[in-house]
């Protein structure tokens with residue numbers, strides 16, 4: 001490995017992020033937030049709802065800027081939207097007026113690749129996510145799981161070195177979700193991107209990730225980091241019965257539970 | 272397909288137990304056809320009943336024929352106009368003049384409305400600055416502009432086009448603006464991360480997502496363009512359907528006025544039909560609404 005390649009893929013150093021509330025007050029979403037994701041590493045982030053997980057991802061994309069501290073991507077500071085980043089959204093972000101293949105080619109076409117090359121590549125990616133034969137359907141004609149796979153193809157076709165995922169599978173049913181987990185791990189191991197995967201689901205986090213970040217109830221800081229030393233390749237559907245998995249999820253849940261309760265009490269007070 | 276869904280009979284047929292796929296499909300197709308026939312039947316039945324009632328009411332003196340005319344005289348007047356022309360020259364020429372004014376006004380107004388709507392929708396500061404002026408101008412009743420435009424631009428085409436323009440522009444503008452503002456945030460972020468430049472973002476995300484808003488406004492505003500042209504002609508012109516109405520009014524010729532109205536209705540209906548066809552072409556990505564009309 002060259003010297004340059006040894007810097008972490010993502011680094012957040014004492015980052016803070018404040019929002020102005022509609023009545024003009026300042027609200028802190030992130031405080032003294034530090035995290036580091038090595039190249040090729042799969043990091044999961046769990047934390048109570050509203051603590052600042054999406055905010056963290058937005059800082060990495062460059063869609064938002066930190067109020068304090070520093071965000072570094074591939075060893076350099078973030079300025080604007082980085083083309084090496086891919087983002088899979090929690091909500092449906094496909095373009096409903098484009099059919100499946102036109103959705104998938106969007107990235108390469110925006111980036112100025114030739115039509116033929118883009119469409120050829122899109123066909124490959126659709127085959128990889130098992131959607132061959134659905135090229136000319138529109139998003140509203142697909143099931144939720146199929147739409148998610150289109151979204152994965154749309155993101156992966158840009159071959160991002162950094163993959164950010166914001167609760168990508170939370171809207172799916174349990175069976176489809178475990179299929180998507182297998183799919184994601186397969187794509188990731190072929191591509192070797194660095195991943196930050198935000199989720200509410202602790203089991204999902206442990207099953208997929210090398211490292212699990214537990215955040216505090218807002219303002220979010222890193223409460224604890226757990227290394228997940230389960231062997232790869234993993235079979236996500238079976239790994240949850242592994243004793244090491246159970247032991248780890250119990251330990252992380254003890255940590256997370258406190259924060260969830262704090263967050264819950266706060267939202268009750270606010271109501 | 273949507274027709275099938277829209278018809279309650281079809282739903283019943285689909286869930287009839289103990290039939291094969293083919294029978295179910297045939298039953299659904301039959302039910303859908305049946306439904307369409309019934310809709311068409313009632314549409315015509317209501318028209319016939321209305322016209323017959325009107326005719327009868329005129330004949331038996333329930334309403335005064337002098338003011339309300341009657342369908343048969345109106346039809347005769349239309350026939351006369353079509354075969355022999357009006358007192359002011361051939362009907363087709365008047366119709367053409369009105370349509371020309373309306374179409375130019377519509378095209379220019381719609382294009383300007385869309386462009387300004389998108390530009391202001393993408394630029395918050397400009398929108399905040401100009402919104403007050405747009406509100407003020409929009410509050411002017413368009414009809415009072417007719418004499419002003421005629422004074423400035425003369426009796427010819429230009430004043431009618433200008434009137435049709437102001438009728439169309441604000442409707443299209445406000446819908447385009449709203450459509451841009453409603454564009455989904457996640458979708459915009461997605462496009463940006465996928466690599467879209469500002470221009471690509473506008474062209475391939477903002478405009479398409481505003482399209483259904485824009486189309487909704489085009490539907491109504493073509494009617495407005497015709498209104499603008501006709502009001503302009505009514506106030507002062509040498510040709511056009513509005514002139515025919517004005518002349519009929521001057522000679523207390525109620526049949527002539529209603530005949531002109533019928534012509535306008537037919538034209539507006541045809542335009543609406545064309546517009547729906549174009550829209551369906553462009554919007555094939557949209558899921559069929561639960562209750563499809565037409």
Ligand SMILES: Nc1ncnc2c1ncn2[C@@H]1O[C@H](COP(=O)(O)OP(=O)(O)OP(=O)(O)O)[C@@H](O)[C@H]1O
Pocket residue numbers: 019020021029047048049050051052053054055056218
């Ligand atoms: N644009 C914004 N303006 C003002 N406040 C914001 C904005 N975006 C987020 N916030 C606030 O910042 C906090 C963190 O939001 P964020 O969306 O990061 O939470 P989250 O951890 O992703 O929650 P969830 O798990 O429910 O998605 C919340 O309290 C939210 O109200």
Ligand SMILES: [Mg+2]
Pocket residue numbers: 053054055166
């Ligand atoms: Mg979130």
